[in-house]
Amino acid sequence: MITSNPSNAIFLSTLLLAGASVHADKLSIVADQDNTMFQSPTGTLASGRGATLYAGRINFEPNGNWQRRALVRFDVSGIPEGSKVVSASVRIQVTRTPPQPPLGVPFELFRCDAAWGEGDSSSGGGMGAPARSGDATWLHTSYPTDFWATPGGDFEATASGSVLIDTNGSYTFTGDGLAADVQGWVDGEANHGWVMVADVSEPRTVRQIASRENPNASSHPTLIVVFEEGGGPAADFNGDGAVNGADVGLLLAAWGPCDGCPEDLNDDGVVNGADLGLLLSEWTG
Numbered sequence: 001m002i003t004s005n006p007s008n009a010i011f012l013s014t015l016l017l018a019g020a021s022v023h024a025d026k027l028s029i030v031a032d033q034d035n036t037m038f039q040s041p042t043g044t045l046a047s048g049r050g051a052t053l054y055a056g057r058i059n060f061e062p063n064g065n066w067q068r069r070a071l072v073r074f075d076v077s078g079i080p081e082g083s084k085v086v087s088a089s090v091r092i093q094v095t096r097t098p099p100q101p102p103l104g105v106p107f108e109l110f111r112c113d114a115a116w117g118e119g120d121s122s123s124g125g126g127m128g129a130p131a132r133s134g135d136a137t138w139l140h141t142s143y144p145t146d147f148w149a150t151p152g153g154d155f156e157a158t159a160s161g162s163v164l165i166d167t168n169g170s171y172t173f174t175g176d177g178l179a180a181d182v183q184g185w186v187d188g189e190a191n192h193g194w195v196m197v198a199d200v201s202e203p204r205t206v207r208q209i210a211s212r213e214n215p216n217a218s219s220h221p222t223l224i225v226v227f228e229e230g231g232g233p234a235a236d237f238n239g240d241g242a243v244n245g246a247d248v249g250l251l252l253a254a255w256g257p258c259d260g261c262p263e264d265l266n267d268d269g270v271v272n273g274a275d276l277g278l279l280l281s282e283w284t285g
Helices: 006-018 176-186 245-253 273-281
Strands: 024-030 033-038 052-057 067-073 084-096 105-111 140-142 161-165 169-173 194-198 207-210 222-228
Touching: 033 052, 052 105, 052 194, 084 161, 084 176, 105 169, 105 176, 161 169, 176 222, 245 273
Parallel strands: none
Antiparallel strands: 024 222, 033 067, 052 067, 052 207, 067 194, 084 169, 084 207, 084 222, 105 161, 105 194
C-alpha cells in the first residue's frame, strides 16, 4: 500500500486535516444535437429525432450503401471563458450489436468542420428514415438545400479520440485531441461537434448507440470535461498556486478507485500512476 509507511500516513493525515480548496472542476455535458448519416446516393435518409445512433458497416449491402456515421455535438458554454481544459472524454452506450460481430472494433471521433442539422426524422432501425427539413444526411449538412463538401461529412483527417468496442455496454472515447477540441471551442472557435466513424473493413461492425432522445437518460452521449477555471494548473489541489509535494500527498491519499474526485486528472475513475504523471507535468516546486 502507498500509505503503509507510518511517516507517510502522518504526513497525509496532516494534509487532510488542513483541508484543501479544490481547484479543478469537472463538468458532464449531455449532447445538445445528434444525428446519423446513412450512406445513400441521394442523401435522403437520416434519424434526427430517433432514440438511437448508428456507426459502422452493416451486414448486408443493398446497392452498396453500407456505411453509417454518427454526428454528435455538446454545448460547452458552461465552461468559463479563459479556462484551461485538462482532459475531455466522451461516454456512449451501445444498445444493440449484430449477431456474431467482430470484436475490438475501432471507433473514432473526428472534429467536424461544418455546421449540420437535426430535423424531425426518426428511424426505428439501422436503415434510416426519410430525411426531414434541416436534417444532416450522407450528402447534406441541412436537407435539402445545404451540402457537405465531401459525402459522409467534412471532418479533420486526424482522430481526436478513439475506443475499441465489443458488444453492448458503456464505452468512453479518450485522446488528447478531445481536450484540444474542447479548448478551442471554449476559446471561441466554431463548435460543430464530432463525426463518429467506425472501422468498415469487414461486415457487422455497425453498433446501435443511445442518442440524446433515448428514454434512458443515463445512456445519453455525454462529454466529461475536467478544467481549471482561469487557466491555473489542475494538479494544484490545495489551491496555493503551486504544484508541489503537498499536492502529491493529496493525490496519494486519494489513490485507487475514486470516481469524480479532482485527483483523478485523466478522468478514468481511478487515481494511479497516470494521474501522478500528469501532476508531475505541471510541477512548479
